[in-house]
Amino acid sequence: xxxxxxxxxxxxxxxxxxxxxxxxxxxxxxxxxxxxxxxxxxxxxxxxxxxxxxxxxxxxxxxxxxxxxxxxxxxxxxxxxxxxxxxxxxxxxxxxxxxxxxxxxxxxxxxxxxxxxxxxxxxxxxxxxxxxxxxxxxxxxxxxxxxxxxxxxxxxxxxxxxxxxxxxxxxxxxx
Amino acid sequence: xxxxxxxxxxxxxxxxxxxxxxxxxxxxxxxxxxxxxxxxxxxxxxxxxxxxxxxxxxxxxxxxxxxxxxxxxxxxxxxxxxxxxxxxxxxxxxxxxxxxxxxxxxxxxxxxxxxxxxxxxxxxxxxxxxxxxxxxxxxxxxxxxxxxxxxxxxxxxxxxxxxxxxxxxxxxxxx
Numbered sequence: 001x002x003x004x005x006x007x008x009x010x011x012x013x014x015x016x017x018x019x020x021x022x023x024x025x026x027x028x029x030x031x032x033x034x035x036x037x038x039x040x041x042x043x044x045x046x047x048x049x050x051x052x053x054x055x056x057x058x059x060x061x062x063x064x065x066x067x068x069x070x071x072x073x074x075x076x077x078x079x080x081x082x083x084x085x086x087x088x089x090x091x092x093x094x095x096x097x098x099x100x101x102x103x104x105x106x107x108x109x110x111x112x113x114x115x116x117x118x119x120x121x122x123x124x125x126x127x128x129x130x131x132x133x134x135x136x137x138x139x140x141x142x143x144x145x146x147x148x149x150x151x152x153x154x155x156x157x158x159x160x161x162x163x164x165x166x167x168x169x170x171x172x173x174x175x
Numbered sequence: 176x177x178x179x180x181x182x183x184x185x186x187x188x189x190x191x192x193x194x195x196x197x198x199x200x201x202x203x204x205x206x207x208x209x210x211x212x213x214x215x216x217x218x219x220x221x222x223x224x225x226x227x228x229x230x231x232x233x234x235x236x237x238x239x240x241x242x243x244x245x246x247x248x249x250x251x252x253x254x255x256x257x258x259x260x261x262x263x264x265x266x267x268x269x270x271x272x273x274x275x276x277x278x279x280x281x282x283x284x285x286x287x288x289x290x291x292x293x294x295x296x297x298x299x300x301x302x303x304x305x306x307x308x309x310x311x312x313x314x315x316x317x318x319x320x321x322x323x324x325x326x327x328x329x330x331x332x333x334x335x336x337x338x339x340x341x342x343x344x345x346x347x348x349x350x
Contacts, residue, residue: 005300006216009186009237011271014262016180040262041181044270046246049260053319060235060273062184071221085224087189087215087304095219096186098235098303100275102311125180128273129262132316134326135333136277139341141307144228151309158310166314 013062013125014047015040015111020122032161035106036118038126045111048129052108056132056164059101059118062125066097081146088144099124102132104164117162143170188237188300189222190215190286195297207336210281211293213301220286223304227283231307231339234276234293237300241272256321263319274299277307279339292337318345 019037038059040048051057070093075081086094103115113129120126143151148170155168194212213234215223226232245268250256261269278290288304295301318326323345330343 005191006188009188009239009300009302011184011186011273013181013184014270044246044262047260047262047270049247049258050263050319051260053259053263053317053322055317056313058275060275064184071219072224083224085222085226087219087222088225088228088306090305090308094303095189095222096302098186100233100235100305102313125184127184127271128269130265130275131263131318131322132313133265133318133322134316134330134340134343134345137312137316137340137342138231138277138307139339141309141312141339142228142230143306143308144225147228147306147308155309164314164316165309165312167312168309170309 011127013041013127014044015126017061017118017120017122017124017126020118020120020124023121030158030161031119032117032158034116034118036115036120038113038115038129040111040113040126042111048108048110048113051105051113051129051131054105054131057103057105057115058130058132059103059115059120059126060128060130061099061120062127063092063097063099063120064125065121066092066094068093069095075146098127104162140167186302188216188302189219190301192236192293192295192297192299192301195293195295195299198296205333205336206294207292207333209291209293211290211295213288213290213304215286215288215301217286223283223285223288226280226288226304226306229280229306232278232280232290233305233307234278234290234295234301235303235305236274236295237302238267238272238274238295239300240296241267243268244270250321273302279337315342
């Protein structure tokens with residue numbers, strides 16, 4: 001039974017990021033300034049019907065160039081931050097390098113989908129698209145202090161590019 | 176190159192839903208009333224370090240009992256609703272039956288994680304856990320009229336069970 005539970009699962013990409021963010025080390029600015037093109041493979045394109053009724057979607061993708069798995073990571077390599085488990089971060093070197101981005105949906109022209117805010121490189125396989133709905137909004141999530149500090153540093157830049165984000169205050173006193 | 180892009184990807188569960196929601200046809204009420212237990216396999220348990228610093232997380236799971244794929248679905252089988260593509264819904268019969276739930280994190284006691292709001296049956300393989308942060312909050316997403324109507328019918332019940340959801344108004348006039 002234990003072997004069944006951990007048995008390998010096979011997934012097939014439903015599409016690819018035809019135009020995504022530049023790879024490091026080029027400076028790319030905020031991902032919210034990049035318009036990405038997702039091309040859904042023709043055999044799945046019928047599944048896009050009605051997607052344009054949503055302003056935002058989740059893109060689930062496969063970070064195909066991740067080669068290592070680390071269970072404990074140091075955020076941004078910073079000496080002053082604590083070690084954290086990889087499940088407590090969005091960092092790529094996960095047991096399954098599945099990526100998840102909330103993106104603004106700019107347009108659907110099957111088999112292409114145009115989005116803003118996708119944190120995936122050109123050539124990234126896409127596993128699923130899901131609409132973002134009211135079950136996905138947490139009013140004021142609590143996040144660790146180290147991440148709150150980082151968020152406050154980037155918040156104003158991010159919000160200019162993605163004015164639909166919000167609320168954006170992670171401090172207890174402003175709740 | 177085209178064959179490379181659609182090549183099969185192999186994932187391995189990082190854990191399992193030890194206690195989840197009841198299967199149909201039992202009436203289960205709102206998923207937000209159910210406390211679920213996720214058991215991360217021991218070899219990955221170190222990855223949970225620091226997860227307790229978040230109030231909410233994403234659970235990405237594999238809906239292992241899905242047997243069919245439908246590209247176009249009729250929401251809840253209702254004759255009065257339009258056909259929509261499966262990517263414009265959260266319904267299970269997807270090309271890759273990957274599930275995604277935003278859940279409240281009640282506690283972490285490695286290798287176990289206790290959550291509220293998980294929409295997965297007991298025995299479901301878990302593929303990844305990710306923290307929910309401020310990049311995941313959309314202020315007032317637009318959703319289709321048919322879904323807005325449905326949301327309004329269930330909203331009060333859902334919010335009693337999950338008071339952290341919000342904002343919860345999908346109508347334009349209340350923006």
